[in-house]
Amino acid sequence: MLSDLAAIVLAAGSSSRMSCFKPLAPLGDSTVLEQVLNTLRSAGVGQVLVVSGHRSEDLAPVVASAGGRLVFNSHHLDGMFTSVQAGVNALDQKCPGFFLLPADIPLIRVSTLRRMSREFTRENIDLVHPVFLGRRGHPPIISLRLLPWIMQSDGRGGLRHVLGRFEQARPDSVMPLPVADSGIIRDMDTEEDYRKVYQRFAARGLPNAEECQALLDLADTPERVRWHGRAVARVAVALGLAVNQGIAPGDILDLERIERAALLHDLAKGLPMHEQKGGHMLEEAGFTDIAGIVASHRDLDPEPGSSISEREVVFLADKMVIGTELVPLEKRYNLTSERYGADPEARKAIAERRQRAYKVAARVEAAMGRTLADVAAKVSE
DSSP states (O other): OGGGOEEEEEEOOOOTTSSSOGGGSEETTEEHHHHHHHHHHHHTOSEEEEEEBTBHHHHHHHHHHTTOEEEEOTTGGGOHHHHHHHHHHTSOTTSSEEEEEETTOOOOOHHHHHHHHHHHTSTTOOEEEEEETTEEOSOOEEEGGGHHHHHTOOOTTHHHHHHHHHHHHOGGGEEEEEOSOGGGGOOOSSHHHHHHHHHHHHTTTSOOHHHHHHHHHHTTOOHHHHHHHHHHHHHHHHHHHHHHHHSOGGGOOOHHHHHHHHHHTTTTTTSTTHHHHHHHHHHHHTOHHHHHHHHTSSOOOOOTTOOOOHHHHHHHHHHTEETTEEOOHHHHHHHHHHHTTTOHHHHHHHHHHHHHHHHHHHHHHHHHTSOHHHHHHHHHO
16 A cells, blocks of 8 residues: 555755755745655655755755655765665665655656555565656655665665666566656756756646657557547647637637547547546546546537537547548448447437537537538648
8 A cells, every 4th residue: 555655755965957956946836845745645655754965954844844754864965875875764664665756856646656556565576667668767666675785785876776786686576667657757957857847747637749659558559549549639630720710819729638639539449438438547647638538539419508629629520530531420420320220229329429429510610610521621631
């Protein structure tokens, strides 16, 4: 259980390459360190230790208000590994293991910590590394069985050297865990890094392009389904652009949200109720900006008088594409009816869905001031 695990947050450095002190740099409506601590607490981590050195007195109230414990490293000028040892030395020896996280990596998702915890509880696992598209990141979970390796090290080569030696000696107890979380590899070594972290934090409910790829990989989505998603995304963005040209500035659609939802709309294709399953997977992963769009892409009956949203656009784009081929709505539903022609209940349900799709199409065409065929022709150019 996550509540049995601890976390050591390394915040002793002086941020010498930055114009500000990284742990207390603004991020959203709080600070970088507060975001790290909030994520750990939201995930359910029990004991949270923050190892300090430089400006320890400024960190103390932040750590206390988040329910953490400050551990001062009197040797922090001798390098980061001394902070690792200080944190390890202060751990409750009853915990089975701990996350180890530098304070300047604030974008890690709660879902990542939870997945790692589940894998760590498997028998004979002593070290879990999160991996994003082949790149290892932070934080690892380290078993207390590695304490002698850490505490007896002279620090040469840092923690990476210690963990590398352990992995070489006991490879079967090490687990690399693929995750759809680019936050595990986003640190703040420079001002440009900080700027990118700040921007990404504001959009964290939306997967970036690399996270879309990682989500599809984790779901083992077939390549033909991915090609379909790309085709739907092209149509959806074209529809979104056309809608934006015909509606009031206050109702402008988010084209990036449209594109990502379209790319992932069939994330769980092949599973029963795949649209709801896909939406649930995205919700659990923290991608709340598109989870509802994906969950409703199979069938949609919008409220009369409601504004056109990204949901209608992605729904309609999906109906305009079979495989990677653009088709009129009528052809799509005719083909579906033919496929289930022997089942009267299925034919009735298809007819009802057809009428709802026509209703959405009429609303979108009215907003665009042009027909779906016009947009399809533009996409096909």
